[in-house]
Each structure stands twice: as structure tokens, then as C-alpha cells.
């Protein structure tokens with residue numbers, strides 16, 4: 639199946655309403671490493687999207703980075719727009735990758751793992767991550783929990799200069815959620831082109847993720863809030879994970 643982000647013009651408008659998240663992640667992760675006096679020389683960012691996180695993180699931390707995403711449009715966007723000789727962007731599936739290199743840090747941001755709908759593939763992703771980490775190196779990611787569809791909004795509206803967007807969320811069985819996106823793109827003569835796309839996400843129970851990480855050898859598994867503070871994770875719609883090989 640064609641990756642969702644290769645449809646329509648989602649990639650071109652992606653950074654309009656997603657960039658704040660990437661900037662914050664790079665700051666929080668950078669502060670975490672600095673506070674713990676951990677020096678990382680390289681980072682692999684899985685599901686790297688437009689490359690914004692990696693670019694910002696590697697600039698401020700002075701390290702080399704590799705981004706991997708299975709959307710050709712995302713990788714093309716990153717290669718065209720990120721101008722940083724220390725970064726490379728590769729087309730690939732994070733649930734089944736083999737790079738002849740090991741990393742001090744692997745990241746996967748913005749609930750990208752929720753786009754993996756098959757449990758076996760998620761398990762495989764964790765195995766691949768483990769195999770590509772140096773001993774004692776970190777794996778950091780975030781995921782949406784079922785609380786998101788208990789508490790989250792059913793509709794989100796985005797009004798921008800060049801487009802409007804409505805995102806509708808429909809809860810289905812087995813922790814699956816369907817998102818219907820309706821994008822109204824403004825044309826040069828002030829009429830609108832409508833694009834309709836849809837994608838699924840699977841929301842994960844925290845204890846399921848913890849068990850999967852443990853079974854694959856990860857240690858020191860911490861479930862944290864967006865500022866990497868310990869909290870009652872039962873209340874969180876999105877959990878940030880830090881663990882080690």
C-alpha cells in the first residue's frame with residue numbers, strides 16, 4: 639500500500655502545523671542529554687518526516703544524523719529543504735531496516751509508531767532499533783494511548799493562509815482510529831481545490847509497549863511527560879519513552 643504521506647499535498651503543508659512539536663522535541667532531548675552529561679556522536683531518526691527535528695537537533699548538538707522514512711515525498715522534501723552536510727535521509731521502512739552502522743541515539747517522534755498497525759511489525763521495529771544501537775545507547779520515542787480517543791477532540795480545524803483543513807477522528811474496534819482529512823487548498827484565482835485522504839492509527843496501552851520493550855532487551859524504561867518529567871502516565875494521552883540498550 640502507498641504510504642499515506644505520498645498522497646495529495648499533505649507533505650507540502652505538513653510543517654505549517656507540526657513544526658512546534660519538532661522544535662520542542664529537539665530542545666527537550668538536548669537538555670536531557672546535557673543534564674545527564676551524555677555525549678552522543680550520532681543519531682538515527684526513524685519516521686523522520688520532513689527532517690525538521692533532526693536538522694534542529696543535530697545543529698544544536700553538533701552531531702551527525704540519519705533520517706529514515708518510507709514516504710518518498712517526505713524524503714524528497716527533507717533532501718530538498720534541509721541544508722546540512724552532517725545529515726543524510728534514506729527511504730526505508732522502520733519496521734524492517736538494516737543499516738551497516740550503530741548509533742548512540744535512535745529517536746522516533748510525533749506518535750509515528752502509532753502508524754504501525756501490525757503488532758508483529760512493531761515488535762520487529764523494536765528488534766531493529768536494538769540491533770542498531772551501541773551498548774548503553776538510548777532509544778526515545780512517543781506514542782498515543784487510548785486516552786486520546788476518550789479525551790481528545792473528534793474534529794480539529796486548521797485555518798492557514800493557503801489552505802484550510804478539517805481532521806475528523808473515528809474510533810473503530812481493536813484500538814484502531816480512522817482519520818479523515820479534508821484539505822481545502824486555495825488556488826491562484828481564490829477558488830478552492832478539495833483533497834480528501836484518510837489514514838489509520840493504532841493506539842497502544844502503556845503496559846503493552848513496556849512489555850514489548852522489555853522482551854526485546856531494553857532496560858531502564860521510563861515513561862515520561864512531554865518535558866521528560868516523571869508523572870502519573872495513566873493520565874497521559876501521549877507518553878514519551880526513554881530507554882537504553
Ligand SMILES: C[S@@+](CC[C@H](N)C(=O)[O-])C[C@H]1O[C@@H](n2cnc3c(N)ncnc32)[C@H](O)[C@@H]1O
Pocket residue numbers: 641643656660684685686687688691706707708709712730731732733746747748749750753754
Ligand atoms: C506524524 S509523521 C511524523 C514525522 C516526524 N517524525 C515529525 O516529528 O514531524 C509520521 C511519519 O511516519 C512515517 N512512517 C509511518 N510508518 C512508517 C514506517 N513503517 N517506516 C518509515 N516511516 C514511517 C510517515 O511517512 C511520516 O513521515
